[in-house]
Amino acid sequence: MNTVSDSRKRFKEMVEALREQDYRLTPQRLEIIRVLAQSRDHPSAEEVFEEVRNNFPTTSLATVYRNILKLKELGQILELGFPEGGNRYDGNRPFPHPHVICIRCRRIMDPDLENLEDLTSRLAETTGFKIVNHRLDFFGICPGCQDKAE
Amino acid sequence: MNTVSDSRKRFKEMVEALREQDYRLTPQRLEIIRVLAQSRDHPSAEEVFEEVRNNFPTTSLATVYRNILKLKELGQILELGFPEGGNRYDGNRPFPHPHVICIRCRRIMDPDLENLEDLTSRLAETTGFKIVNHRLDFFGICPGCQDKAE
DNA sequence: TTCTTAAATGCGAACTGTGTGCATATAGTA
DNA sequence: TACTATATGCACACAGTTCGCATTTAAGAA
Structure with missing residues (x-):
């Protein structure tokens, strides 16, 4: 927070x-x-x-x-x-991190997500890429908008 | 392939x-x-x-x-x-999947990435979002451009 | 404090990728 | 072959961002 x-x-x-x-x-x-x-x-x-x-x-x-x-x-x-x-x-977390984005109200949240380093290094191994950045967006409907919906 | x-x-x-x-x-x-x-x-x-x-x-x-x-x-x-x-x-894989993108030559690859379902469902649990889509991009330098570099 | 000057600002116009309005052409069907 | 709604081609509109240029101003020097 x-x-x-x-x-x-x-x-x-x-x-x-x-x-x-x-x-x-x-x-x-x-x-x-x-x-x-x-x-x-x-x-x-x-x-x-x-x-x-x-x-x-x-x-x-x-x-x-x-x-x-x-x-x-x-x-x-x-x-x-x-x-x-x-x-x-x-401006608060000026480094790459995953986001969860509400497709209704456009709210953007920062979820906790462990294992990201693992994931990335595994990816680097299998693809041969040198990974320098990432952009991980999960789109969905936030709790608030789910309530409003029905 | x-x-x-x-x-x-x-x-x-x-x-x-x-x-x-x-x-x-x-x-x-x-x-x-x-x-x-x-x-x-x-x-x-x-x-x-x-x-x-x-x-x-x-x-x-x-x-x-x-x-x-x-x-x-x-x-x-x-x-x-x-x-x-x-x-x-x-047009080949018209469903959400991760990408690995070369920041030099803009080449885009489709890596294999298991555990994605796990990751997503864990995310849904912790955030309360109903996840309907995602966009996972990893940026880096592809093998070809790494060779060219030095 | 005042002076100096390179950096920052405000304005409007340019730019880029994408979408639209409209007249014309044409795919699909009778 | 004729008919009609859909698709096309063209030019232009649009939105978010950047740029050019004249003016202002922050920061350091005198």
């Missing part, structure tokens, strides 16, 4: 990563980082944009995208690309 | 699926199906288009997309959506 102190820690880590590269800390940038660090719901760029706008109404969407790009390059956020419906971002 | 008879079988299955719905069997449509049925390399829409054009030079890209959509709806092809670089299609 995410906690407030988690977000604070992530915020500081991201700021530090930028400072190390001598990137400037503009108010918009800091706000974007704050939103990404404390988000629990894998927001889209548009959602980040709207959230940021609450506090910095002049911020442009292009700035959000540029900062997302930068943070991606620094390995500080994880991008979940979806060809339809736009990408989603995780 | 795919064989010629596999493709023939898939071709017939797809044609049959269309016929059942009283869809017409135009030359372009049949050619698109043929290309998808015998493809082993998860082609993009553009690649299908070019392949089809070899035999039917007047075919338009829109027609390719419309037929891909139809075959998707009938569950006859699997779409692998990628936000960057376009979608890829599998």
Whole structure:
């Protein structure tokens, strides 16, 4: 589970990563980082944009995208690309991990899944690939939407 | 491994699926199906288009997309959506299965992976989701590109 | 504090892959 | 062969993301 102190820690880590590269800390940038660090719901760029706008109404969407790009390059956020419906971002766990995605409400959860290392190394053996990344999405209907359905 | 008879079988299955719905069997449509049925390399829409054009030079890209959509709806092809670089299609195994993808040459392979049912049912238990689909991509460098590298 | 300047921003326009509207052509059937 | 609804080809629309460029500004120096 995410906690407030988690977000604070992530915020500081991201700021530090930028400072190390001598990137400037503009108010918009800091706000974007704050939103990404404390988000629990894998927001889209548009959602980040709207959230940021609450506090910095002049911020442009292009700035959000540029900062997302930068943070991606620094390995500080994880991008979940979806060809339809736009990408989603995780500023809390910026490393590859499985997701469970509700096809009704688009909610994205992080399940626990042991044996993933085993699975991956077995795969590397049988295919000869050097595995460097993965994307594991399970699609279904979340408990909440199941209740609503009937 | 795919064989010629596999493709023939898939071709017939797809044609049959269309016929059942009283869809017409135009030359372009049949050619698109043929290309998808015998493809082993998860082609993009553009690649299908070019392949089809070899035999039917007047075919338009829109027609390719419309037929891909139809075959998707009938569950006859699997779409692998990628936000960057376009979608890829599998007419041979039109059901969810894991992929191993080379980040250099974009080659896509189908590895064997047992225990997937176990994994999925365990996931359903712990999250409460009703899992209906999945998308499991492992990214890495294929043997061929590893050789080229050094 | 003020000055300096490279980096960041805001705006609009471009881009890419995919879908649509409409006029024309044609598969399937009588 | 004629009929009609479906399929096609073309151009254009669309959505999410990126880019070009003029303007602003963070961060360090004087």
